[in-house]
Amino acid sequence: MEKRMKPQPLNLKPLLLALAASFTLAACSVGPDYARPQMDEAPAVFKEGQNWNPAQPRDLAANGKWWEMFGDPQLNALVDQVDISNQNLALAEANFRAAMALVQSSRAAYSPTLDASASATRSRSGSSSSSSSSAGAGVRNSYSFALNASWEADVWGKVRRDVEASSASAQASAADLAAARLSAQASLAQSYLQLRVLDAQQKLLEETVEAYQRSYQLTQNQYAAGMAAKSDVIQAQSQLKTAQASALDNGVTRAQTEHAIALLVGKTPSNFTLPKAPLAAAAPPIPQGVPSMLLERRPDVAAAERRVASANAKIGVAKAAYFPSLTLSASGGYQSSTFADWFSLPGRVWSLGPQLAQSIFDGGARRAATDQAIATYDGTVASYKQTVLTAFQEVEDNLAALRILEQEAAVQDEALQAARQAVVLVTNQYKAGTVSYVNVITAQATALSAERSSLDIRNRRMAASVLLAKALGGGWDGKSLEDLQPLAEQSAQKAKGLKENAALR
Numbered sequence: 001m002e003k004r005m006k007p008q009p010l011n012l013k014p015l016l017l018a019l020a021a022s023f024t025l026a027a028c029s030v031g032p033d034y035a036r037p038q039m040d041e042a043p044a045v046f047k048e049g050q051n052w053n054p055a056q057p058r059d060l061a062a063n064g065k066w067w068e069m070f071g072d073p074q075l076n077a078l079v080d081q082v083d084i085s086n087q088n089l090a091l092a093e094a095n096f097r098a099a100m101a102l103v104q105s106s107r108a109a110y111s112p113t114l115d116a117s118a119s120a121t122r123s124r125s126g127s128s129s130s131s132s133s134s135a136g137a138g139v140r141n142s143y144s145f146a147l148n149a150s151w152e153a154d155v156w157g158k159v160r161r162d163v164e165a166s167s168a169s170a171q172a173s174a175a176d177l178a179a180a181r182l183s184a185q186a187s188l189a190q191s192y193l194q195l196r197v198l199d200a201q202q203k204l205l206e207e208t209v210e211a212y213q214r215s216y217q218l219t220q221n222q223y224a225a226g227m228a229a230k231s232d233v234i235q236a237q238s239q240l241k242t243a244q245a246s247a248l249d250n251g252v253t254r255a256q257t258e259h260a261i262a263l264l265v266g267k268t269p270s271n272f273t274l275p276k277a278p279l280a281a282a283a284p285p286i287p288q289g290v291p292s293m294l295l296e297r298r299p300d301v302a303a304a305e306r307r308v309a310s311a312n313a314k315i316g317v318a319k320a321a322y323f324p325s326l327t328l329s330a331s332g333g334y335q336s337s338t339f340a341d342w343f344s345l346p347g348r349v350w351s352l353g354p355q356l357a358q359s360i361f362d363g364g365a366r367r368a369a370t371d372q373a374i375a376t377y378d379g380t381v382a383s384y385k386q387t388v389l390t391a392f393q394e395v396e397d398n399l400a401a402l403r404i405l406e407q408e409a410a411v412q413d414e415a416l417q418a419a420r421q422a423v424v425l426v427t428n429q430y431k432a433g434t435v436s437y438v439n440v441i442t443a444q445a446t447a448l449s450a451e452r453s454s455l456d457i458r459n460r461r462m463a464a465s466v467l468l469a470k471a472l473g474g475g476w477d478g479k480s481l482e483d484l485q486p487l488a489e490q491s492a493q494k495a496k497g498l499k500e501n502a503a504l505r
Contacts, residue, residue, distance in 0.1 A: 015280035029157025030323065031316020033307050034164075035383045037386055046395055064475030067189050069284035070462070074277065075192050078265055082184045085266025092173075093491045099173035100167070100488045106166040109159040112328075119144050122340075143342045146333030146349075156323045161316035171481040175303035177491075178476050183300060186470040188264045190463050191257055192274075193281060197459040198254040200279040204451050205247035212240040215427075215444070219437060232437035239441055243448075283461035284403070289330035294391045297473030301391055301463035302481060304384040311377040318373040321366045324358035391471065398468035405461045412454050419447040 045319050082089065124139045154160060218379040222228030269303035295301055331366070336342045426443040429435040459470035480487070 012184050029160050030319045031161055034312045037384055065472050066469040070281040072281050079185050081265040086184045089180050089184055092177040095490050096173040096177045099170040103166045103170050106163045112149050115148045117146050141337050143339055144335040146331055148331040150327055151330040152497045153326045155321040155326055158317055158320035161313045165310045165313035168306045172303045172306035173300040174481055174484055174487055178299035182470055182474045186466050187464045191260045193462045195257045196279040197455055199276045201455050202250050203319045208448055209243045212243050216240050235437055235441055283465045296478040299476050300477045301387050304387040308384050311380040315373045318370040324356050327355045393470035398471055401464040409457050412457055416450040416454050419450040423447045
């Protein structure tokens with residue numbers, strides 16, 4: 001009598017031991033832990049700001065709308081359009097959404113994968129034969145359906161480091177978006193304020209043309225009365241035509257500046273017009289802050305620092321390749337030679353077990369990948385430090401510009417007043433016949449130059465104010481990088497709205 005063997009129970013002990021080992025080691029992550037690079041020489045105060053304390057406007061710190069300091073409603077309305085239509089900003093938003101998607105892709109590695117497969121095959125094996133009785137020999141059908149699950153235990157922290165790297169990259173992308181927005185806003189403010197200066201300059205040139213027209217008429221009258229030479233008339237005419245040419249040339253610059261503003265708000269120049277308006281804005285006082293604020297308030301500095309963190313995490317990803325990988329896999333399904341019995345109990349098949357894999361020789365590929373990751377990290381550290389140094393320079397430059405231009409404006413105002421008085425005195429002297437017309441031309445040219453210099457200084461002061469607000473971060477706060485979900489939802493909603501608007505067109 002045959003002795004039937006009892007079925008042996010499945011031995012799960014090795015699998016459980018593998019799981020226990022994986023969870024025990026899951027707390028470790030290879031690679032260096034991140035620490036923010038330290039600046040060798042971070043100043044305690046700005047050199048240009050030590051003995052100069054302008055008033056502190058509240059709106060820059062309160063809501064980040066630094067452009068409202070100029071008190072121009074038209075400028076405020078244009079800046080609002082930057083968020084809606086600027087294409088460089090749209091590109092930065094798309095890059096940010098792509099970075100957030102990469103974070104989700106990296107986190108997906110924490111979860112197991114589940115695949116399903118089904119197949120139906122018909123095959124023949126064995127030698128061929130001409131006999132009709134063996135025509136169907138060796139032919140068989142096979143029907144199978146299986147579910148396959150696998151999970152790679154993050155024993156050495158490779159997945160954690162990869163998620164850390166992609167999360168830091170997403171934060172850097174969010175800071176890039178803020179930097180792109182700030183750059184567009186600053187460029188728009190500069191161009192708009194320059195446009196208004198050009199309008200003021202155009203008004204000055206038109207008034208100058210009118211004044212030179214009167215002088216030209218005066219010389220003609222003097223010449224007709226025999227009190228002036230023909231050369232006086234020619235000189236007055238030449239001066240008049242030169243002023244008219246300058247007025248026309250100013251129109252070229254204004255048109256090009258208007259086109260630049262159209263580009264910044266996402267419009268074609270042919271569909272965008274800004275009517276002439278008086279120059280009402282003046283250089284506002286700017287809060288200086290302290291140098292350490294730049295590390296938190298400037299989006300480009302924050303972006304550079306987050307790229308250092310990402311590069312640091314990628315060193316851990318590269319080093320994790322030196323260690324074996326543990327994969328837990330399971331599969332189950334049905335297999336049968338007949339379609340009717342495909343999903344029957346006797347056709348059930350399954351498998352379960354861990355797999356430990358280790359690369360023994362790769363020709364130095366892992367070492368090269370690690371060296372590359374370390375070199376990339378060193379490069380991002382250098383880039384971060386250079387960005388910080390550049391930030392310090394930009395603040396110092398514009399603080400110095402504002403301080404010196406304020407002094408220059410006061411001196412230039414005195415020169416302008418003197419030049420205006422000189423024109424009146426010399427013109428009266430010419431009417432009295434005590435001086436030649438050359439003196440009148442010289443006085444008028446000096447006065448026009450002084451007027452234009454005053455407008456130029458005013459323009460440079462406002463530009464320096466814009467650049468200083470930008471250099472200080474424009475009221476941006478680095479704490480916004482701690483939770484990117486609201487920004488991601490806002491960007492996704494904006495992208496959806498743009499897509500719907502495009503469909504309506």
